[in-house]
Amino acid sequence: MSRSEKKHKLSYLIAAFLLILAWSVISHLLNSPAVPSPHLVFLSFIQQLERDLITHFLISAYRVVYSILLALSLAIPIGLTTHEKVVDSFVAPFIYLLYPIPHIVFLPLIVIFFGIGDLSKIILIAMIVFFQVLVTTRDAARSVNKYYIYSLLSLGANKKDIYIHVIFPFALPKIITAMRIGIGTSIAVLFFAESFATTKGLGYLIMDSWSRADYPSLYAGIVSMAILGFILYLILELVERRVCKWM
Amino acid sequence: MIEALNVSMVYPNGIKALKNVTFSVEKGESCSIIGPSGCGKTTLLFIFSGILKPTNGRVLIDGKEVVSPPKNAALILQDFGLFPWKTVYENVCLGLKIRKVNKKEQKKIVESLLKNLGLMEFKNYYPKELSGGMQQRVAIARALALNPDIMLMDEPFSSLDALTREKLQNFLLELQNRDNITTILVTHSIEEAVFLGRRIVILSPRPGKVVKIVDNQGMGDVDYRNKREFFEKCREVRKSISLAI
Ligand SMILES: Nc1ncnc2c1ncn2[C@@H]1O[C@H](COP(=O)(O)OP(=O)(O)O)[C@@H](O)[C@H]1O
Ligand SMILES: [Mg+2]
Secondary structure (H helix, E strand, O other): OOHHHHHHHHHHHHHHHHHHHHHHHHHHHHOOOOOOOHHHHHHHHHHHHHOOHHHHHHHHHHHHHHHHHHHHHHHHHHHHHOOOHHHHHHHHHHHHHHOOOOHHHHHHHHHHHHOOOHHHHHHHHHHHHHHHHHHHHHHHHHOOOHHHHHHHHOOOOOHHHHHHHHHHHHHHHHHHHHHHHHHHHHHHHHHHHOOOOOOOOHHHHHHHHHHOOOHHHHHHHHHHHHHHHHHHHHHHHHHHHHHOOOO | OEEEEEEEEEOOOOOEEEEEEEEEEOOOOEEEEEOOOOOOHHHHHHHHOOOOOOOEEEEEEOOEEOOOOOOOEEEEOOOOOOOOOOOHHHHHHHHHHHOOOOHHHHHHHHHHHHHHOOOHHHOOOOHHHOOHHHHHHHHHHHHHHOOOOEEEEEOOOOOOOHHHHHHHHHHHHHHHHHHOOEEEEEEOOHHHHHHHOOEEEEEOOOOEOEEEEEEOOOOOOHHHHHOHHHHHHHHHHHHHHHHHO
16 A cells, blocks of 8 residues: 555544544533434444344445446446437437436336336436436537547547547546436435335435434434445445546 | 549538648658648548548549548547557557457567567556657557558647657658658648658648648758758748748
């Protein structure tokens, strides 16, 4: 590990420590059951682990990861191919009409078509991430300098080569940035989607413990949600470091 | 032999880039194209490389009309030639990969080129980690990897400092002398045009027309740069350019 990386890690630890410290102080000052101290939450977290926190966590993780993959598998190919004017003239109107709408309002429609099971939750989250990634990928695909493409064509490239060697690698860092934002949004929507018609997932755990005023469990749920987001960020960071070395 | 016959180019937006450009370059000969910025030099190279189609006229290579990128020609661009997301090795290899040369053969060709050009120790670097001069050497390596008969170069050295530029000009001259590659070099430097071109085509401001073709029999030697003949030729070219503008 290099020195700067060590420093980097250290600064994360310091930030985590300061947050926990602030939390302790606030909980101490407020002295209310609604803001339990970190160590109480930690204990409850451990307790919950022995019960079914892990199941809730895994189900949430499954829903959100599935959604993100679904979104990417559609948004990236569609976004990249808007490099072709024909494709773009077809896709662009849909983006302009559908993107500005808060997609969460489609929930009733989704439930009508796909029921109240996991599929609806996944589609809701996927839809929101889809648009975020699509818009960014499209912008990137359309802004590739044509000289890069000419340069590749002169080597005898065909259409497929242009996507593999120019458009995709050019757009990739931007796609990853969009994903970073998308992960944040997807967790928020996950929480929303899990707050109804389910008895599993961290969102349910949070809503349920809240209604029972079981604050330690509530906080264990919140912390787990944060950990889920953190893990996703971390994975993305690792991917980025591998594929965007050139940046 | 490369021939441009009455080549005209009008872009879809109505900009007239080239008008009735006619000249030819013999096999193994080197030709410089010089003209003011925006006169259509880059456009002309894209037409030679079969990437753009002229709105009028034709380009022939060895008597055959160019309609798609010719296999025996390599194009070197000033800024967008190398892909920043590929390492030196990957960049040099790219043409071979696209032509589906087998991996072993790719490695052999690329490594021997990198060795020859003093780039071996940088093979895993990304372009932005290299100096401008080295980047252009990588671009030349990528062109050479295809073992071309023709090299088309668009101001390849214009963003380099004077010393590096001279070094690369010498390198290119030696390459031309050794491998007998037909070269068309676009430049806006009179000295470069005279140092590297046996024939110098002078274009007018947009739309680019051939104003004059200057013969330059004295070139071909690295020492030419210091000779009186060279300076006189530069003066001749400069005069023709100023008459054109
Ligand atoms: N794709 C294009 N569409 C419209 N105009 C273009 C295009 N490419 C170049 N031009 C215009 O054509 C003219 C010649 O361009 P170019 O060949 O790049 O000139 P040069 O290389 O001599 O500087 C310029 O005025 C430029 O703005
Ligand atoms: Mg140009």
